[in-house]
Amino acid sequence: MEKLFEPGKIARMELKNRLCMAPMGTSLAGPQGEISQRMIEYYRARARGGVGLVITEIVMPEFNPARALMFGTGTPAVGSAGNIRLFTELAEAVHDYGAKIAIQLTCGNGRLGGLEDYPEVQAVSPSPVPTELAPNRIPRELTVSEIEYIVAAQGKAAAKLKRANIDAIEIHAHGGYLMAQFMSPIVNKRTDKYGGDLDGRLRFPLESIQAIKAAAGNDFPLIFRYAIDEFVEGGRGIAESQEVARRLEAAGVHAIDISGGAGGFRIGSSWVFPPSYLPEGTYVHLAEAIKKAVKIPVITAGRLGDCSMASRVLEDGNADFISLGRPVLCDPDLPRKWATGHPEEVRRCISCNVCQTRGGGYIHCALNPLAGRELAYHEPQKAERKKKVMVIGAGPGGMEAARVAALRGHDVVLYEKTKQLGGGQLKIAMVPPHKDDLQNIIDYYDAQFKKLKNVTVRLGAEANADLVKKEKPDAVVIAVGNEPIIPDLPGVTGRNAVTAEAVLAGEAKVGSSAVVIGAGMVGCETANYLAQQGKAVTILSRRDASQSAIDVPVHHRTHLLRMLAEKSVKIIGPRTVVEITNQGVVTEDAQKKREVVPADTVVLARGRKPLTGLVSEIAKMVDEYTVIGDAKETRSIKDAIWEGFRYCNEL
Structure with missing residues (x-):
């Protein structure tokens, strides 16, 4: 050095x-x-x-x-x-x-x-x-x-x-x-x-x-x-x-x-x-x-x-x-x-x-809300009154909320139902090839929480309405994330149908061939992960195949599509999924022509929806609360971290 x-x-x-x-x-x-x-x-x-x-x-x-x-x-x-x-x-x-x-x-x-x-x-x-x-x-x-x-x-x-x-x-x-x-x-x-x-x-x-x-x-x-x-x-x-x-x-x-x-x-x-x-x-x-x-x-x-x-x-x-x-x-x-x-x-x-890839907007950073905004924002300052703050969910937004609230001088307890910082989603997101940089997020907050004496991190602890009622916090940050959308399809509950999240978490076995339903970032990265294991993989897209991974930043998208091509991953689209069977997936093209795409395992990657169960209950008990990140709307790491920063910087 x-x-x-x-x-x-x-x-x-x-x-x-x-x-x-x-x-x-x-x-x-x-x-x-x-x-x-x-x-x-x-x-x-x-x-x-x-x-x-x-x-x-x-x-x-x-x-x-x-x-x-x-x-x-x-x-x-x-x-x-x-x-x-x-x-x-x-x-x-x-x-x-x-x-x-x-x-x-x-x-x-x-x-x-x-x-x-x-x-x-x-x-x-x-x-x-x-x-x-x-x-x-x-x-x-x-x-x-x-x-x-x-x-x-x-x-x-x-x-x-x-x-x-x-x-x-x-x-x-x-x-x-x-x-x-x-x-x-x-x-x-x-x-x-x-x-x-x-x-x-x-x-x-x-x-x-x-x-x-x-x-x-x-x-x-x-x-x-x-x-x-x-x-x-x-x-x-x-x-x-x-x-x-x-x-x-x-x-x-x-x-x-x-x-x-x-x-x-x-x-x-x-x-x-x-x-x-x-x-x-x-x-x-x-x-x-x-x-x-x-x-x-x-x-x-x-x-x-x-x-x-x-x-x-x-x-x-x-x-x-x-x-x-x-x-x-x-x-x-x-x-x-x-x-x-x-x-x-x-x-x-x-x-x-x-x-x-900011579309002509000002410079900014997913992990640093102050970047490009140094004139308007500063590192958090001490609040006039100390509060008892409960943060539910230790994903990126929850961790940033806990960090900022602690720097403001509040007493903070961060609850995470899994046994690691980052929550389930961030850990899963690291699994596909070349995504291990996401560990940087966890390492940073882990170091911060070891320095901050007014943050208590409780892993393996699921916070519910009863706990909120018992703890009587002054403010609650709800950062519980989201869950997979399960499409309403015949056969979706069959034993050969699994979610992309279950695959990446190691909770689902995948046969020698797989069809991934969904050609967004999650679907394409899961396909890349499976193909790297030697599986024969086909991706089904609702859009034209040329629009695959369209939600991936352009510099990444080029390399992701290149890797899929090198691993002989097939991308078929536009196709409508009609049914999941033991033989694979029944699809329909624009001319209503049906075809069975064979697969041992069908992987669902059709997006995610917010987990909203806690919100209405907490609203009845706590006057000062907010919902951030994917618990509010399924978006990006940047949105979660920025929302955690903005709310707690004014708390």
């Missing part, structure tokens, strides 16, 4: 440790790219937490919808003198805690679009090559004069940022955005000086480097982030990226920041924000390859939220700096907790990518 906290250096920039905050979009800027106080507090929290270098989200050189430099609303821009003053304030907020700040300068979205607020602006690219995800949206090819304008704009922005006391600039050339498109052989099909061979494809980024260095100074720290492997057939791979690294070093780049994947491609985009289906240390092998090619420092990211793994990457010489994006979104104090020898107290990221 000591290596993580050794001082480091990038060009003239001295850093107090080897931990960086990775760039992540927040959408916290104003409608014309203004730096907001909310954004400043967001970055202040990460600097306070102990990173040595904060690398910001993408920043546009200027706010100009008529040019190709644009991202969507909420993206900051260098822009006016007034905004430069706010960049100075942002730098001061980071410097107050001994950290340095690098602005990630972008040249635009390119063919990935993202300009819904500016429908008159056509997406642009080096070539009129559409994305796999929007094949009918043909981007316009940039002219040479437009490219020259973008190059010059980056130089002007760099000069302004230097005057604002920004410590470094990182060039945004990853994720499949505009500069990455110029560098990619599969996207850049130009025949002029900006395309063709590697010399042509690197001309735009190298001219951008020259413009920035001319404006900010040759010794002004300059970092370049790009994908070492696009993970796309025909795209750039490791060998070419090593040559790119050598040319960047020769051009005066002071450090290389490692990324992977390419937006706009189904598989490539799923590597940009590595989901839990990809291994920890996702990009470490890419960093190792670049370390062999250059002498300048190498920064790497990619599921490095485990202290031991991050330390090992540096000790093995695979990188010089560790970049943490989602881990410090989830817990800004992660570096401090690592440094003081308390990694068990870190609220560890589960790589769920809720933060990256």
Whole structure:
């Protein structure tokens, strides 16, 4: 661990440790790219937490919808003198805690679009090559004069940022955005000086480097982030990226920041924000390859939220700096907790990518309700009056409710009918392949409850109305979760019909072949689990088969469907289930044609419904109560945790 906290250096920039905050979009800027106080507090929290270098989200050189430099609303821009003053304030907020700040300068979205607020602006690219995800949206090819304008704009922005006391600039050339498109052989099909061979494809980024260095100074720290492997057939791979690294070093780049994947491609985009289906240390092998090619420092990211793994990457010489994006979104104090020898107290990221699939909304985190809301919320403060609080259910929402209520100074008793924190549902959710990150949630709350002396955890204790009446609490949080929906079908009570929950809990035996009724996340993950055991699995969907796992975040969905295909899991849809028999499942297609899908075991995965029995009884006994999480409505871990936080933070 000591290596993580050794001082480091990038060009003239001295850093107090080897931990960086990775760039992540927040959408916290104003409608014309203004730096907001909310954004400043967001970055202040990460600097306070102990990173040595904060690398910001993408920043546009200027706010100009008529040019190709644009991202969507909420993206900051260098822009006016007034905004430069706010960049100075942002730098001061980071410097107050001994950290340095690098602005990630972008040249635009390119063919990935993202300009819904500016429908008159056509997406642009080096070539009129559409994305796999929007094949009918043909981007316009940039002219040479437009490219020259973008190059010059980056130089002007760099000069302004230097005057604002920004410590470094990182060039945004990853994720499949505009500069990455110029560098990619599969996207850049130009025949002029900006395309063709590697010399042509690197001309735009190298001219951008020259413009920035001319404006900010040759010794002004300059970092370049790009994908070492696009993970796309025909795209750039490791060998070419090593040559790119050598040319960047020769051009005066002071450090290389490692990324992977390419937006706009189904598989490539799923590597940009590595989901839990990809291994920890996702990009470490890419960093190792670049370390062999250059002498300048190498920064790497990619599921490095485990202290031991991050330390090992540096000790093995695979990188010089560790970049943490989602881990410090989830817990800004992660570096401090690592440094003081308390990694068990870190609220560890589960790589769920809720933060990256937010539909244009503000940055947020499933596990940390304060993320992106640091200006409005703070860690819980002591309440004016101590209360006796009963929390029923130790799932994610119940555990967060108990933690926050205890921090408010209340006396809290947390009841859980199963014999482990997390409740039955969270434990079951960890069973399918690559879902063990969910254990991070339990580990965090377990460590918190050991610290908090005013929380009593009672496992294997089912709370009922009689207990509530006996204990006479001042407030009750009902977080009892939900239960499977059993469809009204002939044969559903047969011995060969079981729920997905029973399968994952190890309570039901499954034969050599299985039909899973339901193609949502639970159905697909259960099918993946069974297929991994060597079962022959078929999924029946009410929708078209192409809509399977539609409720799974997009970065995860790609890999989940890939794994199902690799394990020969069949997905049939749209089909209506008519009956369950001893032979399997009778289905009906859109033409009312019936077919029996054979199976030894039929697995029900048709959704879940709230457990509501306690609510009406408690309402008669306690004035102050609330229902949170799946007990209120079947939703996500994020909804449960946020509701637990919000209610108890005002209790």
